[in-house]
Amino acid sequence: MTETLEWVERFPGLSRLAPDIKDMLISQSAVVEVPTGTTIFGPGHSPENMLFLLDGTVRVQQVSDTGHEIVLYRIHAGESCVLTTACLLAFEDYSAEGIAETNVRAAAIPRTLFDELVGQSKPFRDFVFAAFSKRITDLFLMIDEVAFQRLDVRLADKLIKLSDGQDVIKTTHQMLSVELGTAREVVSRQLQEFQRRGWIEQSRGSVKLLDRDQLQRLAQHNH
Structure with a gap:
């Protein structure tokens, strides 16, 4: 399916990768479809895959011990989930939940390949951390809003x-x-x-x- 083979091209940071790295991503990934309302990940679980969103929107929200909830951010098509990235890098479980707000299609690459590429490929590493730093900045703005606005x-x-x-x-x-x-x-x-x-x-x-x-x-x- 051409559409599946070309998913890497929909992410500017990934489309610039060397052909052999792209081939690894394409051959070892699976395109998954998730219906609206599905909880894609949640607290207490560790990520098995890195998700790259192809279609739809995922809402990432945190639930406190007292039962209060807050929306941290949304992942849109063409973005990766930085919470998943953080958990993969730190070998930790999720601390928030991700819910499909619409029908979602995403490319999932296994943890082993993520680890390998972060270690071996500087362009892949740059892509991961550029997305990471942008989202961290967004989260700081949100903390500022919640606390002071x-x-x-x-x-x-x-x-x-x-x-x-x-x-x-x-x-x-x-x-x-x-x-x-x-x-x-x-x-x-x-x-x-x-x-x-x-x-x-x-x-x-x-x-x-x-x-x-x-x-x-x-x-x-x-x-």
Whole structure:
């Protein structure tokens, strides 16, 4: 299947690898398909494969001992999972869970090949660590937001991002609280305030944006 053979070309960092390294990646990888809602990995398990996402989105979230959840980041097509990278490098179990938000297709390369390539191929190593450093930077920004930014600003920003240009967002107070790493009651209060101002309209399982400009203006305080 040509599509499978060419998956390496969809990752700029991998497409520049030497032909023999590419052949190893292609011959020893498997393209896996996972339906929406599947938990791809979770705490207490160690990664067997390095995943390169070809289609779809995976949400990576952390659950605390007290049961609080927070979305750490999303993996999109053309990206690798840095949490998996970290666990592979440190020989540790996952500390968070990865959930397929859509139907997902990914190329999986076994741990043994990952170890071999990180050790032998500088371009492969560069690819792995470039993705790693970018994601670490993103995570520091998120920690800064959670610790220091106002919740109303973060919620406005999140609604704009989740809307993806549409007026209606399929979401719940619980899902938004996980996105923002805060209590559901806090999010509910803030959404009520936005509704009182006429910026949004809430209904069961969705939020409708009525005044995108005002939300955008508030979200700008983040930047």
